[in-house]
Amino acid sequence: MTNNNYNEIIELLCDRLDSLADSEVNITAETNLISELSIDSVKLLNLIMEIEDAFDISIPINALADVQTVHELASLISKIKSAS
C-alpha cells in the first residue's frame, strides 16, 4: 500500500484494532490505545510491525512514546510516510 491519506490510515487502524481488542469498545479516532483497549504490549508491537510493512515505513520507538490515541498514531504514520 502506498496511500498516505489520513482517513484511510484511520480506517485501517480501527479495522485492525477491532480484531485485536477483546473488549466491545467502539473504536474511533479518539480511542485511547493503552487505557481503553485491553491489548497486551506484545500484540500491540506486532500490530505496529504490521502497520510498518503496510506503509513501508519504520516507526521510531521514541516517537511512539507520545502516542496515546488512534488519531495520534495515524498522524504519526502520515507524517513519517510523507517524509519518506
Place this chain on the structure above:
Amino acid sequence: MNLLEKLDAAAAARKAMLPEGVGAFGIPIEEVYSATEARIGKRRVLLLGTNNYLGLTFAPECIQAAHKALDEEGTGTTGSRMANGSYYGHRALEREFADFYDCGSGIVFTTGYQANLGTISGLVGRGDTVLIDGDSHASIFDGCILSGAEIIRFKHNDMADMEKRLRRLGDRTETTLIIVEGIYSMLGDQAPLADIVELKNKYRCTLLLDEAHSLGVLGETGQGLVEKTGLQKEVDFITGTFSKSLCSIGGFCVSNHPQLDQLRYVSHPYIFTASPSPATIASTRAALQLLREGSHLRRQLWKNCTQLYNRLAEIGYQVGPEPGPVIAAILDNPKQALQIWQRLLEKNIYVNLILPPAAPDGKSLVRCSVNAAHTTEQMTYVGDSFANLYHEILQS
C-alpha cells in the same frame, strides 16, 4: 494517583504474579562457597544462574592481584577517570584490551551498563539513527534513549527485517549505528554477524557489537563472536563487561577508529562517575590474562553447555535455537515456570526465573547459566531434575 500510589500499583501487579513468600527476584545468597555452590536459606545449592562462565570467581591469581592493589592503592579512587581516577592500572587495562582485540584503542568504564550508555550516547545524537535488535539488553536501549537518536528496532536476528529497515532509512544510513549482541542473554543464541556485516557495508552504517555474554566464551582466545567469525576488522566498536567471564565489575569499549578517544571528553557515563576501584581493576587484569589463555576452560564450558542443552531438548522442553552458556527452558505459562523454578530450588538447584514482560514474546523462561567449573555429574543431576519436573508439572 500520586507518585507513591503508582509504585503501590506496580507492586500489586508484581505480587499478583508471584505468590507471597516466593523470592524469585533478588534472592538472598547467604554464603558463597565456590564458583558453583552457595547457601540460600538453609540449602547448599548448585549455582546455575550466574554469569561466571569461566568459573573464575575464586581464581587465586585474581584474588592475589586484588589483595595487592587493595593494600598498595586503597579501597577506592574517589574520582572520575576525567579527574583523579585514572591510575596506572586503569590505563594498563585499556592497553591490554586494545592489545587483546588487536585494536588501536580501548576505554574502561565503571560498569558494562555504562560502557553501552557512554559509547552509544557518545557516538550518536539527535538527528542520527540507531538500528537495534528487538531483544537488545536494557543497557543498549537506555543508551539509545540517552543519546536522543531515533530508535528503530528490527525483529530479533531477522536479516530480512533488518534490511527492510535499512532500505527505508534511505540516505540516513550513513548516520545510522547498528547495535547487536554476540550472545543474547535470554535464549543464548548468537547474532548472524557475517550477514550483519554484509548489510552494514552495503548500506554504509557503523556497527557496534556488545560481547557481554560472548567474551571468554567464543573464539580460540575468547574475544567473542568477532573471533569466532573472523570479523574483527569489520566491527567498528566492541563493548563488553567485566561482570561475567571476568568475574569483577566494569566495562570496556575497543575500536580501531582513533575517534574512540574523543568519547572520554563527551560521554557523561564515562565522566560523571567514579572509576573502578584499584582492586577491581587488578583482578580484572589477572582475569583477562586467564581468559586469553583459557582454551581448556572454554572446552569444558562448551561440553557442559552442549550436554545440558541436548538433554533439555530431548526431554521435550522448548529451548533456544542453539546451545550456549545460557540455556533457557521456554514456557507459555508463567505459573508453570514459577513451579519449576521453585521445585528446582527444593532440589538444591538455583536457576533464573524470567517472567513477562522481561522475556521475549510474552513467554516465561527458566534460565540456566552454565560455567566451566560445573562437572559432568552436576550437569547430569540438573538434567535429571528437569526431566522429573517435566513429568511432574508439564505432563500432569
